[in-house]
Amino acid sequence: MREISLSQAVNEALAEEMRRDPTVFILGEDVAEAGTPFKVLSGLVEEFGTGRVIDTPISEPGFVGMAVGAAMTGARPVVDLMFGDFLYLVMDQLCNQAAKQHYMSGGKLTVPMVLRTNLGATRRSAAQHSQSLQALVAHIPGLKVALPSSAYEAKGLMKTAIRDNNPVVIFEDKLMYQDKAPVPEEEYLIPFGEAAVKREGTDITLIATSSMVQVAGKAAEILAAEGISAEVIDPRTIVPLDEATLLESVKKTARAIVIDEGHQSYGVTAEIASRLNEKAFYHLDAPVLRMGAMDVPVPFSPALEDLTVPTPEGVAANARRLCAGELLHAA
Amino acid sequence: MPHDVTMPQLGMAQDAGRLVAWLKAPGEPVARGDVLFEVETDKSTMEVEAQADGYLTGVSAAEGDDVPVGQVIARISDSPEAASSEAASSEEPAGADEPAGDSGDVGDGGNGGDELPDGAVVTMPQLGMAQDTGLLIAWHCAPGDRVAADDVLFEVETDKSAMEVPADRDGFLAATLAQAGEEVPVGAPVAIISATAPGNPIARPLDRAATPSDNASTGAQEAPPATVAAEKPTAMQTGTRVAPTVDGRILASPKARRQALEEGLDLSRLARAGHPQPYHVKDLATLRALPDEAAPGPATMAASRHLTAELPREAFSDFAAWAAENAGLTDEAALLACLAGGCLGGDEAIVAHEACGRRRLYLVPAGPLGGATEVEDGDPDIVLRDLRLTRVSGLRLGAEAAPTLTLMAFGEGLSLTLECAADQLTAADALALVSDFAGRLEQPLRHLL
Numbered sequence: 001m002r003e004i005s006l007s008q009a010v011n012e013a014l015a016e017e018m019r020r021d022p023t024v025f026i027l028g029e030d031v032a033e034a035g036t037p038f039k040v041l042s043g044l045v046e047e048f049g050t051g052r053v054i055d056t057p058i059s060e061p062g063f064v065g066m067a068v069g070a071a072m073t074g075a076r077p078v079v080d081l082m083f084g085d086f087l088y089l090v091m092d093q094l095c096n097q098a099a100k101q102h103y104m105s106g107g108k109l110t111v112p113m114v115l116r117t118n119l120g121a122t123r124r125s126a127a128q129h130s131q132s133l134q135a136l137v138a139h140i141p142g143l144k145v146a147l148p149s150s151a152y153e154a155k156g157l158m159k160t161a162i163r164d165n166n167p168v169v170i171f172e173d174k175l176m177y178q179d180k181a182p183v184p185e186e187e188y189l190i191p192f193g194e195a196a197v198k199r200e201g202t203d204i205t206l207i208a209t210s211s212m213v214q215v216a217g218k219a220a221e222i223l224a225a226e227g228i229s230a231e232v233i234d235p236r237t238i239v240p241l242d243e244a245t246l247l248e249s250v251k252k253t254a255r256a257i258v259i260d261e262g263h264q265s266y267g268v269t270a271e272i273a274s275r276l277n278e279k280a281f282y283h284l285d286a287p288v289l290r291m292g293a294m295d296v297p298v299p300f301s302p303a304l305e306d307l308t309v310p311t312p313e314g315v316a317a318n319a320r321r322l323c324a325g326e327l328l329h330a331a
Numbered sequence: 332m333p334h335d336v337t338m339p340q341l342g343m344a345q346d347a348g349r350l351v352a353w354l355k356a357p358g359e360p361v362a363r364g365d366v367l368f369e370v371e372t373d374k375s376t377m378e379v380e381a382q383a384d385g386y387l388t389g390v391s392a393a394e395g396d397d398v399p400v401g402q403v404i405a406r407i408s409d410s411p412e413a414a415s416s417e418a419a420s421s422e423e424p425a426g427a428d429e430p431a432g433d434s435g436d437v438g439d440g441g442n443g444g445d446e447l448p449d450g451a452v453v454t455m456p457q458l459g460m461a462q463d464t465g466l467l468i469a470w471h472c473a474p475g476d477r478v479a480a481d482d483v484l485f486e487v488e489t490d491k492s493a494m495e496v497p498a499d500r501d502g503f504l505a506a507t508l509a510q511a512g513e514e515v516p517v518g519a520p521v522a523i524i525s526a527t528a529p530g531n532p533i534a535r536p537l538d539r540a541a542t543p544s545d546n547a548s549t550g551a552q553e554a555p556p557a558t559v560a561a562e563k564p565t566a567m568q569t570g571t572r573v574a575p576t577v578d579g580r581i582l583a584s585p586k587a588r589r590q591a592l593e594e595g596l597d598l599s600r601l602a603r604a605g606h607p608q609p610y611h612v613k614d615l616a617t618l619r620a621l622p623d624e625a626a627p628g629p630a631t632m633a634a635s636r637h638l639t640a641e642l643p644r645e646a647f648s649d650f651a652a653w654a655a656e657n658a659g660l661t662d663e664a665a666l667l668a669c670l671a672g673g674c675l676g677g678d679e680a681i682v683a684h685e686a687c688g689r690r691r692l693y694l695v696p697a698g699p700l701g702g703a704t705e706v707e708d709g710d711p712d713i714v715l716r717d718l719r720l721t722r723v724s725g726l727r728l729g730a731e732a733a734p735t736l737t738l739m740a741f742g743e744g745l746s747l748t749l750e751c752a753a754d755q756l757t758a759a760d761a762l763a764l765v766s767d768f769a770g771r772l773e774q775p776l777r778h779l780l
Contacts, residue, residue: 039373178346254586254612285584285611325611327582 028080099142156190201231218312264292450525474532
């Protein structure tokens, strides 16, 4: 199968959906002429014109609000939010308006918009351009949240997001735009709420999102060399969450580590760990561990920044301790 | 000091840059700030400046190459020719000709002994995580031998295993600084390998070898016993497993608890057997393999029955007095034995009566009360333990060779306890025996009718 980069995969998904459905359009900063700082949208304005690939002024609340209105009145906008960190600017448009219109209109209105943004540190982009804020939006009922872990997921999830009648936020990892993965030529969609077992194992389940799936995969390699068989599962969407697949795996392995690049406290990892605790407690042979980004603003210093995110070695070390039956917390 | 020239990261999503052109030629002098080369990224073409003064050397990327970000593509050196020789010497490990200084250190150690030959020092390697010494088992080469890098120099024993240590470089074994049988601190010099054949090869025991003073103090004679770390048998048990119990609580995983419950296993037995907590599913295998705690001796059985009844005291004592006065049956023990033997329902029974530390055996025939005769020996069918005169008010002694009835004072009345193994009496028989015997004690005349 051909291999394409994550940015090409997103580009293909958008182009295919825009050809299929004339109500799909893109708006955001630098989406047309520049094709975004990450070159994800290159070539789209040439095919679809400035009427469907719209450069906006630098006003996130403005253009996200426009997208909500367009979605409510029959269009399917795909909003480009250049950095996930800018979510703070659009909280009202996204969480108060987009997420709640269907509910508050008694089902008369739908908001079929997609908000494309990104997450991920270790790009030396400092504290205001390095955050992973998926927990923030996953907390709000009415929003769906997708976290593609490769080019394959990026394309399939984007196409599903565009066709969904609810507001969907997709976080792409900034570091993965150039990562290539096999992507079929023919059309495919990845349904929401369907986790992917990326690697089968019997001793411990590593549940990882976005680029942490790669981290978990490398950790599984390290562990395999030591005789520990790790299962790697990518939930792909955290809202909705494929609980059944996670529970089935944890019931088999009796141990789990949940890895997500958001800050560890009050995060995605906590939510998933909590569900495993509630629904698989009597199958657990060790406490479920969370691994997220350190609870600090992401440092600019490369040496410091690299310490704040989970690494394969760190995941492997924790997995080793769980499998050894070490007492992790005070008695 | 040469300065590396690397491909810079010029854009956010850039992982490689195309080298468009070199603006300096190899060997040409450069000054800090001079433009060295041009790079094209997906956005633009940029000039990259020299970060140091010197000469451009070691150019390893050509115009038109796509070079990964961070890769060294040239150096700025102190001289125009420096590149190749510098590269060679800095890559080379501290080799055969270099450690002359090291061996000098080795020789300075204070005893003013033999001058040690020049050469590379081979030290005691650290072969295990918790290892601080290694037992030198045997030398595989003799002083003066020519050795190749792959040759085994000596053999070391650690907690876990014996390992062979290779020479790691070609040369001659110029000195051995420890003898077989000595515990050598990790990092202490064990041998010197010289580049040329040594004139006067040296062989010393460790304590003469002037190990660096810090090693000497923690040296071989103080080596901790090699078995200290040997307790952890499996590779996976590297972490801390503590044995705390707060209020006698057992620390165990939910899954281990559930499985223990399902299998009827008692996790506290692991604790009593000294296994460190917390317990996990894999510890259940250990638990299953534990020998039974109350190892069934010849006289005791694991599963026992324990039944208790209460009854008034007067009935039997009145009867005993009546029997003594009217029937000449003055042996109260025999009387009790008859009542007990009668409960068993066979043709005859041997009843052991134990009271005040004395044991008597009675042969009790079926039939009227009073036919009991004391016998010298025999296996009792039932034991009657009379503790009415003691302060014992309750007991749980486990099953013995025969079902055992115990009479104790209990408040104003008596208590009767039957203990027996499950295979001595069925539950129904045990219940019948207790209620029958209690009934006979309460209304002894029933026995006569």
